Amino acid sequence: MSLTRKFFGKWLSLVLICVVAGCAAPLKQAIYLDSGFQPQVINQIILLPAIDARIDRKIEVNIQKQIREAGMEILNNNGYQVSLSDNIGGVTQIIEDDLKFGDPKWIKQLGPSEARYVMVLMLVDVATKLTFGSTGNAEVAGFLYNKEAGTIVWRDKGIGQVGQAGLMFMLMKGAMAGSAIDVAMNSLLSSIPKRP
Numbered sequence: 001m002s003l004t005r006k007f008f009g010k011w012l013s014l015v016l017i018c019v020v021a022g023c024a025a026p027l028k029q030a031i032y033l034d035s036g037f038q039p040q041v042i043n044q045i046i047l048l049p050a051i052d053a054r055i056d057r058k059i060e061v062n063i064q065k066q067i068r069e070a071g072m073e074i075l076n077n078n079g080y081q082v083s084l085s086d087n088i089g090g091v092t093q094i095i096e097d098d099l100k101f102g103d104p105k106w107i108k109q110l111g112p113s114e115a116r117y118v119m120v121l122m123l124v125d126v127a128t129k130l131t132f133g134s135t136g137n138a139e140v141a142g143f144l145y146n147k148e149a150g151t152i153v154w155r156d157k158g159i160g161q162v163g164q165a166g167l168m169f170m171l172m173k174g175a176m177a178g179s180a181i182d183v184a185m186n187s188l189l190s191s192i193p194k195r196p
Contacts, residue, residue, distance in 0.1 A: 030156040030191035034146075037153060039195040044081045045144065046115040047072055048088055051122040053096050053141075059126050059177050066178060067140065070185045071121045079195030087112045094120060099143045104150030111147060119144045121188075124157070128176045135163030136176025138184040144192070158188025 050067035061067075072082045088094055090109035098106055099120055111118035124139040137160065144154040160183030162176055 028187070028191050030154055032152065032155040033191070033193075034151065034153045037193065039079070039193050042080060042117050042195065044083060044115075044117065045075060046085050046111050046118045047075075047082050048094065048111055048118055048120050049086055051094055051096070051099075051120060053122050053124050054126065056125075056127075059128065061123060061126060061177065061181070063123060066181050067121050067123050067185065070182065071119075071142070071189060074185060074189045075192070078189070078192065085112055085115070089113065096122065099141075100155075102143075102145075102152040107145045107150045107152070108147055110145060116146065116148050117144060117153070118147055121185075123181070126177050126181060128180075134176050135161070136178075136180035137161050138177065138180035140181065140184045140188050142188050154192055156188055156191045158184040158186070158190075160184030160187060 047068060050063045050071075052061070052063050068084065072084065075082045089111045091098070091106060094110070099122070110120075120143050122141045122143075124141055126138040127136070129135045129137075139157060139159055141157045142155070143152060145151065146153050160180040162179045162183060
C-alpha cells in the first residue's frame, strides 16, 4: 500500500470519528417516560432481537450489531446490566404496531418468562446521499417494558444526521449510513436516566 493511500485512509477514519463525535446527542426528554421511573430498581434489562422496520432496505445494515449490540454498550455505560435474549416469549412476532400500542396482555407475554424489564430497539430508516460530498441520515426507536406490570416504561426515537462536503468525502458515502446510525442510537438512549 502506498504512503499516500495509507495517509488518506487514516485521515478519512479520523475525519469520520470527528464527524460522529461532533454530532453527539445532548440529553433530551423521551417521548414517554413513566412518571414513577426509578433506574435503581432495574436490576437487569433483557434486550430482545432488534427489528428492521425499514420500507426501503437497499442499504445493508447488520441490525443485531449496529442496533442491538450498540444499544447494549450504551446502556452498560449508563449503569444498566443488560442481557441479550432471542426468546421473544409467547408473542408470535414483534411488529411496530404492537410495540407502540402497548397492550398489557401482549407486554406480559413478550420475552423470557423470568424477565421483568424487556427492551426492543428498532431501525426505522437509514439513507445516504451523494452530493458534493456525502450525507447520512438514520432514525431509530426504542421501547422498554415492565413485563410484571404489563406497562411501557420508556419510549423514544433518535435521529442521526452526518455529512461533509468536498470531493474526498464523496468517497465516504458508504460509511455515512453506519455513522448516522451511531449518532441516532446515542440520541435515542440519551433520554433514559442513568442508573446510579
